[in-house]
Amino acid sequence: MLLWPISSCTVRSPRPPSLSGWRLSSHGVREWKYDRVKWSRDLKAKLARERILSFDKKRIREAIYRPFTKMNLYCADGVVDITGPTDEFFPEAKRQAENKAIWIKVGSEVPMFALVVNLVPNLLTQGGSQCFPLYTYSEKDSERRDNITSKALAHFQTFYNDSEVTRTDVFNCVYALLHCPAYRSRYNENLKRELPRIPFIGVIGDADGDAPASFFPLATCEAMRGGAKPIHNPRASANLFRAFVDAGKKLADLHVNYESAKGFPVKRQENREVKLDWCVEAMKLVKHKGMLLYNDFLTLSGIPFEAYDYRLGNRSALEWVIDQYRVTRDENGNIVKDPNRRDDEQYIVRLVGRVIRVSIETMKIVNSLPVFETAQTADDE
Numbered sequence: 001m002l003l004w005p006i007s008s009c010t011v012r013s014p015r016p017p018s019l020s021g022w023r024l025s026s027h028g029v030r031e032w033k034y035d036r037v038k039w040s041r042d043l044k045a046k047l048a049r050e051r052i053l054s055f056d057k058k059r060i061r062e063a064i065y066r067p068f069t070k071m072n073l074y075c076a077d078g079v080v081d082i083t084g085p086t087d088e089f090f091p092e093a094k095r096q097a098e099n100k101a102i103w104i105k106v107g108s109e110v111p112m113f114a115l116v117v118n119l120v121p122n123l124l125t126q127g128g129s130q131c132f133p134l135y136t137y138s139e140k141d142s143e144r145r146d147n148i149t150s151k152a153l154a155h156f157q158t159f160y161n162d163s164e165v166t167r168t169d170v171f172n173c174v175y176a177l178l179h180c181p182a183y184r185s186r187y188n189e190n191l192k193r194e195l196p197r198i199p200f201i202g203v204i205g206d207a208d209g210d211a212p213a214s215f216f217p218l219a220t221c222e223a224m225r226g227g228a229k230p231i232h233n234p235r236a237s238a239n240l241f242r243a244f245v246d247a248g249k250k251l252a253d254l255h256v257n258y259e260s261a262k263g264f265p266v267k268r269q270e271n272r273e274v275k276l277d278w279c280v281e282a283m284k285l286v287k288h289k290g291m292l293l294y295n296d297f298l299t300l301s302g303i304p305f306e307a308y309d310y311r312l313g314n315r316s317a318l319e320w321v322i323d324q325y326r327v328t329r330d331e332n333g334n335i336v337k338d339p340n341r342r343d344d345e346q347y348i349v350r351l352v353g354r355v356i357r358v359s360i361e362t363m364k365i366v367n368s369l370p371v372f373e374t375a376q377t378a379d380d381e
Contacts, residue, residue, distance in 0.1 A: 042081040053078050063120040067312045068355050069324040086120050089133045091142045101133035110313035112191040114178040116252040134171050159200045159221045160241050161234035172248030182372035202237030212373045247365050263353030269299040278345040282326040310359035317359045
């Protein structure tokens, strides 16, 4: 993604003799400062070819740049180097209310994480990321289409012997499974090199609903369709599936609506010798003291240690906020990223409390997931 303030105009400028250090003092009635743009290789190539870029206000939308970090995105071919299937997932703002996607980061550099979003997500560094939406939309008329195939849905309905299983159920179950400690431990090595493989979750044989859960491969379902007796208890397994569906729905709602979560009551310590100030430059977390140095005016304390347990990759959710909500400048000092909101000065301090709450509630849900067998008795896929 390429994000910067966009001016409302269309310009065709003469081909510059050199893109490096090029300036244009005046063009018509508008002054252009090309050092205020972060030039990518592709954008430089487009300028050299004298490609015309026309501004369209409708292409501005909110996006998820990093976990629990929103930015405005000018989502248009020519400005964004690689737009990807953005318009297939979120073709317009109103679709955000009906569609969700599981945003997944895998790789050996950082532990896998998954986050449900209802905005366009960033590709991310260190190998990129993948996005799996509940729905996709046709390019021509934005007609909604199910992204979970009929075949996949049929597998779940067969395994759990339940024709009422829906695609939304499958989506929510998968999201809970991706947070499940037993799953992440069992498939730890796979998740370092490939996208998650999703097994069925169930109860072995004739065990009752209180028996530990196990993972089952796709072959279990295929054998059932061939007339073989299931090696799991479909009824008890269906109850287990429903527990994951409920947990996944709670997690998805919590993560998508993080900005409306009730803030955790951290203690605010104000420095009376400094003028009241809600703006951040660079927050600093003192983990072992449960303290956040917000700025010279404000310190937040009483952060519970369990808030650090909800991690996305190599950082906790709170640490993602601290890392992203800071003022940064490019090496020449021309491009400044300032997350402070002049129209809502306390947004960041409220966000901190809300993300702490979301982190604590997330771990409560994760820790309440059903217990799995320590040693797997069913083959995994």
